[in-house]
Amino acid sequence: MIIDTHMHIFDARYEGILEDVIKDALKSNVKKMIAVGYDYESSKKAIALSKKYDFIYASIGLHPSEVQKEEDKKLTWLTEMLKSEKVIAIGEIGLDYYWDKSYKDEQIAMFIKQIEIAKEYNLPIIVHSRESTLDCFNILKENKTSGVMHCYSSSLEMAVEFTKIGYYIGIGGVVTFKNSKEIKRVVENIDIKYLLSETDSPYLAPTPFRGQINKPGYTKYVIQEIANLKKISLEEVEAALENNARKLFGI
Numbered sequence: 214m215i216i217d218t219h220m221h222i223f224d225a226r227y228e229g230i231l232e233d234v235i236k237d238a239l240k241s242n243v244k245k246m247i248a249v250g251y252d253y254e255s256s257k258k259a260i261a262l263s264k265k266y267d268f269i270y271a272s273i274g275l276h277p278s279e280v281q282k283e284e285d286k287k288l289t290w291l292t293e294m295l296k297s298e299k300v301i302a303i304g305e306i307g308l309d310y311y312w313d314k315s316y317k318d319e320q321i322a323m324f325i326k327q328i329e330i331a332k333e334y335n336l337p338i339i340v341h342s343r344e345s346t347l348d349c350f351n352i353l354k355e356n357k358t359s360g361v362m363h364c365y366s367s368s369l370e371m372a373v374e375f376t377k378i379g380y381y382i383g384i385g386g387v388v389t390f391k392n393s394k395e396i397k398r399v400v401e402n403i404d405i406k407y408l409l410s411e412t413d414s415p416y417l418a419p420t421p422f423r424g425q426i427n428k429p430g431y432t433k434y435v436i437q438e439i440a441n442l443k444k445i446s447l448e449e450v451e452a453a454l455e456n457n458a459r460k461l462f463g464i
């Protein structure tokens with residue numbers, strides 16, 4: 214079985230095609246999926262989806278790019294939503310210095326706050342990090358827990374460091390792009406026991422769908438590329454990554 218550990222198919226872009234998108238995923242052997250929220254509204258939608266389909270799980274959290282818009286600085290909604298049985302992780306949370314660096318301190322504070330909630334509830338975290346690798350690493354090193362570096366986009370050297378402190382490396386459609394040399398190097402060199410497959414749908418569709426709307430079914434192209442890079446069979450990659458996802462998320 215293939216698992217898409219990171220998608221947002223509650224997005225408005227799937228209106229009218231959601232049922233087909235899910236059917237296609239199941240046909241492509243993508244039999245479990247994690248719907249990931251990034252603020253109050255999207256977390257609510259992720260949970261609703263997880264309640265409707267037993268093979269969909271939910272992750273909830275406040276994304277670094279949404280930190281300034283958040284009115285409930287105590288995140289009471291987050292702890293309230295954690296009561297839902299299908300919530301299996303906190304995320305996506307983290308740091309993003311690409312879009313806006315001006316409120317770094319608030320991003321860091323909210324990141325640490327949510328790591329603490331995850332620890333309290335014994336849940337793994339799904340980490341978004343963009344142009345913030347070192348800060349992110351230092352925070353995770355100091356606030357020990359487990360999780361995944363979602364849609365990993367940094368160096369092989371840092372990937373090694375993240376695995377040493379208990380993190381999985383999330384591999385998405387970007388690995389199929391010709392120019393993604395560093396991510397290919399990450400996949401070639403990191404032990405398969407640390408890799409997870411994901412799509413980040415609707416974003417970052419793999420080759421040959423680059424630029425189009427992404428779908429959980431396309432996780433199979435990510436698996437294929439990992440198999441090519443590691444020079445092992447598709448079945449081996451599938452089995453290893455399924456095992457990793459089950460271990461981290463308890464699904």
Ligand code: NI
Nearest residue numbers: 219249305413
């Ligand atoms: Ni995402």
